[in-house]
């Protein structure tokens with residue numbers, strides 16, 4: 272069987288970052304990704320993720336950016352029709368291009384293969400990783416160490432570890448060609464307690480507007496469609512999407528919502544449950560956890576060291592739950608919106624045209 276020092280399953284921000292920094296020192300690294308394109312995502316690089324990239328002294332190539340760049344979010348409560356603008360410093364990206372760029376930074380010592388991992392089994396020398404190629408062939412490789420960077424529905428996590436104590440949602444996102452009459456919400460965050468206890472969003476990306484939201488799995492598509500109808504009075508034209516995407520998204524509730532792995536099988540990024548429960552921002556945690564694991568593998572007890580190195584991140588994400596009631600509990604949210612606290616006050620003419 273072909274053998275690698277490290278097999279990474281998943282080539283998103285977590286897997287790509289890990290593979291890039293794990294090669295070297297004669298280590299053989301294989302990265303497997305089942306779908307190098309098409310991850311549903313808002314594609315916004317938050318300040319924490321910007322900082323994580325800056326720590327590698329990395330800058331973004333211009334062709335990853337999309338139009339427009341945004342610096343405010345329009346927050347809408349559909350039940351009370353209250354709206355406010357808040358300043359936010361995000362970078363608006365093409366998520367596919369961002370992932371491919373991160374992956375392109377890995378040196379030639381990293382083998383990248385397109386293949387969907389279908390089974391993992393512990394053997395004497397490590398873990399046998401079976402994957403299916405695009406051509407339908409079944410292949411098995413041996414990883415002395417296996418890194419699960421395969422996102423919310425991680426097969427690596429499900430194969431070796433108990434289920435996470437977390438909330439899971441189905442995120443649905445649709446792409447609409449921009450109409451001449453542009454909706455003014457270049458970036459909006461939408462709350463509607465009737466259809467979801469999480470949030471939805473709209474973002475302009477070049478010639479498209481994407482609208483997406485996270486919904487309880489049961490009846491998710493129906494809730495999504497009902498919410499779209501409610502957005503018409505707010506200026507959203509959400510008919511005839513050209514693309515519909517969906518995936519699972521996690522919302523950690525506490526420290527037991529995370530699993531870092533151990534004994535030669537480790538989890539990074541969203542596979543480990545590392546995502547913000549308040550904003551669903553996950554790119555920064557993906558990068559930070561990849562770095563923490565890489566540093567831990569150098570030590571005599573990588574499992575314990577990886578736990579230690581991610582302690583601060585896990586607490587930070589857990590503490591974000593304290594913010595959630597003010598965003599997701601309708602009464603508290605409306606008190607915040609009514610108060611106008613920290614919001615941007617629009618000029619009168621602009622407010623009238625909303």
Ligand SMILES: Cc1cc2nc3c(=O)[nH]c(=O)nc-3n(C[C@H](O)[C@H](O)[C@H](O)COP(=O)(O)OP(=O)(O)OC[C@H]3O[C@@H](n4cnc5c(N)ncnc54)[C@H](O)[C@@H]3O)c2cc1C
Pocket residue numbers: 280281282283284285286303304305306307310311312313314315316317320386387388389420421422423425426442443444483518519520539540541542545546551552553554555557
């Ligand atoms: C709708 C939505 C919008 C979001 N918007 C934002 C945002 O704007 N900003 C932000 O910071 N975060 C956002 N997030 C969160 C963010 O997308 C994730 O937290 C982040 O991508 C996690 O990175 P990752 O590398 O851990 O996992 P992922 O990005 O999910 O990557 C996992 C990779 O593993 C591959 N894979 C999965 N299963 C297998 C398998 N069996 N075999 C081989 N490969 C496999 C997938 O193809 C994928 O490439 C959003 C999430 C959702 C669902």
